[in-house]
Amino acid sequence: MYLLALATCVAALSHCALAGKVCSRPPEVLFATINVDKSVYDVGEEIEYTCRPGFVPNNGQRKYTCLPTGKWPLNTLLCLPKRCPTPGSLQHGKIDFIDHHYQSSLSFSCEPGYNLVGTRTSQCMADGKWSGTLPQCQPVTCAPPSLPEFGVLSYRRLKPGNVSYFLDTIAFECVPPLAIIGNETATCMENGKWSSIPECKVVTCPTPTGIENGFIEFAVRRTYHYNESVSFACQDSYVLDGPKHSRCEKSGNWSTKPTCKGPCKIPVKKAVVLYNGEKKRVQNDLKEGIQHGETISFFCKNKEKSCAYTVAVPCVDGNLTLPACFKERGFFSSLVKKDPSDMKPCEEEHEPQQYNKPAFNAPFDALRSFFHYWLQQQLLKFNHLSLQGFPHGQHQSNRSPQASCHRPGPGPAALSPSPAASPSNPRKRKRAGPAAGGGRRERGWDRFEQLAARPGRLCAGCSFSAGRGPGPAGPARPPAFSRSQAR
Template sequence: MERWLTLLLLFPVVFFSTVTSAKGCRRPQLNANINVAVDQMFFDPGVELALSCKDGYTPISGPRKIVCTTSGAWTATKFLCKPKLCPYPDAPSNGDLYYEDTVYQSTINYTCQEGYILSGSSTSVCQANGTWSTPVPECIAVTCGLPPIPEFGMIVYNTRVRGNTTDYGITGTYKCLPPYALFGDATAECMTSGTWTKTPECRRVTCSLPENIDRGYMSTNDQRDFDYLETIKYGCTGDYVVEGSLEIVCQQDGTWSEKPSCKAPCKIGIDRGRILYKGKKMWIGDFNPNKVLHKDIVSVWCMNNAKKCGYSVSTQCIDGRLVIPECYEEPSGVNYNLYPGSLPSEIQQC
């Protein structure tokens, strides 16, 4: 005993440094996805720590423990944790889904196609246990009730409708019973909101007796109001021709549609020569009476002096006016009566 006390007194520094040379370890700095079982900050040499993965992660490699060495460092480890995978999701029927990944904490967004409403959650998150937080939602078809019918009106659907509901996208056309006119959009549609487009109105519309047209007559002269869509016919007297619709109709705004007009016949303004009218070639003197109707076409003959040949040129009667082509030259009485074979209409044609 005395010997040991002597050694301790002679070599105190050496003995102390041997006892205190081993260092402790600070809490290890590990990947954020790795758990350490204890919460303390300092550890003695030789202490072992068990490693595990946090919720939502699974181990893939490396030893699952580390040891505090006398140098104050932890033994090396390649322990890694990767996020857990959720199964690949299915899109809802008549819907779509959008996601970037299927690992832990990934999110799916669900949508429905036009005409369908989402029933269930629109999002789902990949959980720590590798399952999705919510089931796949449903996309339920939008339906509407029957559309409202305006008073004095009706609707004609674009497809057959059964029962008291209609599907999204079904359309119909509103009509009013005469003498009522429709005001508003005539097309009805079942919308994504499950409601119909705005219902139009049916209002009574009348038109007063219209005036007659020049050189014409009407099918009635009744001094009364005419209902919406009632019609009146027009005609022209003599050789005047109707231009425009023969019939006018009482319109939605209480006015008549555009009235026609009567167009005058024309006289062919030549005294000598041939004409072509309605496929028939004749001398103007034989054309009796000298009158063609509005929009009728007449041809006369001109001379090509360079080639010594004749050619026909057409002109049209427009409301009493028929313009003779500038190339036409009225033959002299001598040529017309004595030498008709020399006229442009009779010689070789160009």
């Protein structure tokens, strides 16, 4: 009985203690409201937070209950501002902004030469959208230009349409023969005005003067107006360099005139050159030279490789410079030595080069052999005549009897003294002395020995000793030669 009364008393005391516990106002959440707004909340009473327009809750708890301890649970709710979408691009303009959250603003502007059509600002609304519509940037327009009276100046649009916009261009024209003074075009500027308007004036040029080594075609001595032109030409063998026509300009002067460039004489007497892809003889085919701007190629010899190569030389206004490697050949050298133009090209080892060899070179070797034979006969005659100029017995002391070759004709003993050695003619005797006749004879035989010593030349097979005379065998005849080969 006693225990039951004690339990009833404890329960009553606990109920009285709980009845005395209450919760104060719940904590405030930024940008949020409470559905039940009171100063005191009983234990077990529930409240709910709601975010204001333009804000959205995070993942925190929105409902809370007053605990028996008289306190509210830990609040985890946050209300965040809404975010508006990124605005589109503004053509020929720009958009300035800080962020895209609720109550943020956008500012619109256009590039120079364009006008803004629409609102200049926009704000992010509570529904997450921008206020108004996106504006546009339209180009500035220019009114038609004001033209002078009498219609001497006209213009045309370079783009189709009847309206001129920013950066559009128009071209002006004057009624002939008037000239445009100023810019021939005008541009629509950002302020809606044209850049410049030209004028039309009368422009004349004096009678043009001729050019050196040339003339004016169909020239008439008169005053020429703007944009009229004359044409020039050159004398024979001269080449026109520059524009053929000269025009009267708006400054009252003539435009640049051409010049006449002179031909080039080839500064060699005899040579074979390459001209327009063909071999030509200077002395026959290029007597008049070549014109300005043309090119000829000279043949040069490579002694190490026994081949020939060409060096191109241009004609520049009458000046033609021979290449350093080119050697002009004399008459005798051209007969005993092979011309570089007849040698194989040096490029043949890598990239053969074909030349159009003229037909006249075909029998040239036969002609050369025939001339060798004729030349040796002339030298032998010269030697025979030289012996007759010796005083009696002089050659015996100068010539050795051990010579392996001897000269044909009468022997030294059969020769009579020359009239040049007669005492009655002292002037002739002086010229016939050893210093004159003897030295001349010595030089003749020296040259003959040099020629005969060459293989296949004048006296093939002859040997020479102190006697200096060709042997009994005599000079060898050249290869067979027919008249048909010489043609």
